[in-house]
Amino acid sequence: MSEPQETTSAVDLTRIPDPGAIARDPLGHLLKVLQLEYHGAETGEDVYAGDSMHQPNGRVYGGQVLAQALLAAGATVDRGRLPHSLHGYFLRAGDIHQPVDFAVERLRDGRSFSARQTHAYQGGKVILSMISSFQEEQEGLEHSSTMPDVPAPEDVLSAQDLLGEIDHPVADFWSRQSAFDVRHVQGSLYLGAAAEATDHQAVWMRSRGPVPGDQLLHRALLVYACDQIMLEPVLRAGGHSWMTPGLSVASLDHAMWWHRDVRVDEWLLYVQSSSSAQGGRGLGSARVFAQDGTLVASIAQEGMVRIPKA
Numbered sequence: 001m002s003e004p005q006e007t008t009s010a011v012d013l014t015r016i017p018d019p020g021a022i023a024r025d026p027l028g029h030l031l032k033v034l035q036l037e038y039h040g041a042e043t044g045e046d047v048y049a050g051d052s053m054h055q056p057n058g059r060v061y062g063g064q065v066l067a068q069a070l071l072a073a074g075a076t077v078d079r080g081r082l083p084h085s086l087h088g089y090f091l092r093a094g095d096i097h098q099p100v101d102f103a104v105e106r107l108r109d110g111r112s113f114s115a116r117q118t119h120a121y122q123g124g125k126v127i128l129s130m131i132s133s134f135q136e137e138q139e140g141l142e143h144s145s146t147m148p149d150v151p152a153p154e155d156v157l158s159a160q161d162l163l164g165e166i167d168h169p170v171a172d173f174w175s176r177q178s179a180f181d182v183r184h185v186q187g188s189l190y191l192g193a194a195a196e197a198t199d200h201q202a203v204w205m206r207s208r209g210p211v212p213g214d215q216l217l218h219r220a221l222l223v224y225a226c227d228q229i230m231l232e233p234v235l236r237a238g239g240h241s242w243m244t245p246g247l248s249v250a251s252l253d254h255a256m257w258w259h260r261d262v263r264v265d266e267w268l269l270y271v272q273s274s275s276s277a278q279g280g281r282g283l284g285s286a287r288v289f290a291q292d293g294t295l296v297a298s299i300a301q302e303g304m305v306r307i308p309k310a
Helices: 019-024 026-033 062-074 159-163 169-174 215-226 232-237
Strands: 047-050 081-090 100-109 113-122 125-136 180-184 200-207 248-258 268-278 281-290 295-306
Touching (some): 019 026, 062 215, 159 169, 200 215, 200 232, 232 268, 232 281, 232 295
Antiparallel strands (some): 081 125
8 A cells, every 4th residue: 555745845824724613513514524535546545635623733633633534444345334442642743734645455355354554644644643443343241330420411510601701712712613511520720720629520522513423433533532531531630721831742552442332422421530641641541421321432641741840
């Protein structure tokens, strides 16, 4: 399989998103970004391309490129097989003003499982490397963790409630431009540290409108959504917030397992924790429950978390 050639080009102004248009229909904009173009017609290879969501810092959002890589891999698998796991490494920062190319390698198609490796490229360089596995629906042993008793999402403040009146690009991005309604049970870290330092948190999340896609799309959207909160337990444990001066955070790797079907347009509870932080890195994990208590996914992510010395 050939790799995209390295190119040097100026910023494509047509790819710069309009924040105002995004705010009018954030979910519609996200769904459009996740619609990849097939670029392998001439060569017969599994190559796709996509655009990026707006980010205030100009970098490609990790959850977006993971979701796109999963959708590219899923396009090469029989529709009866759904993703049950992925493992990805973020290798370079991406630029939202340039397209992202996705090259899929078909590693194996067995009787029950299919494995794919997907590389995401910009300028001929890999920004993400991911392996995903797909499985046919099968019967087997059944058990799962129990969802904790927490306040209902209707009783928890949303990011829109907290940030909607603040005139700042980052506040606008977290609230009006977000395709998901995010509600922190113990209070968010947007405007300051929590009153109590703890290594766990619970967050309700749901898309801001119906998602008319299949199960592959819903699982990809779960990848997209979770990345924005995965490292928050690391910050919370250290008594920090997104407002900590000099804070530098970046996802390093991401692992995810889907246990059952999921719908992102229904409330999901992320029960999160952080078991360790050291050496400028922190590990966050999450169990994701449907509102009826069904465990639908488990997630782990390690990230770079750097805070300047006082």
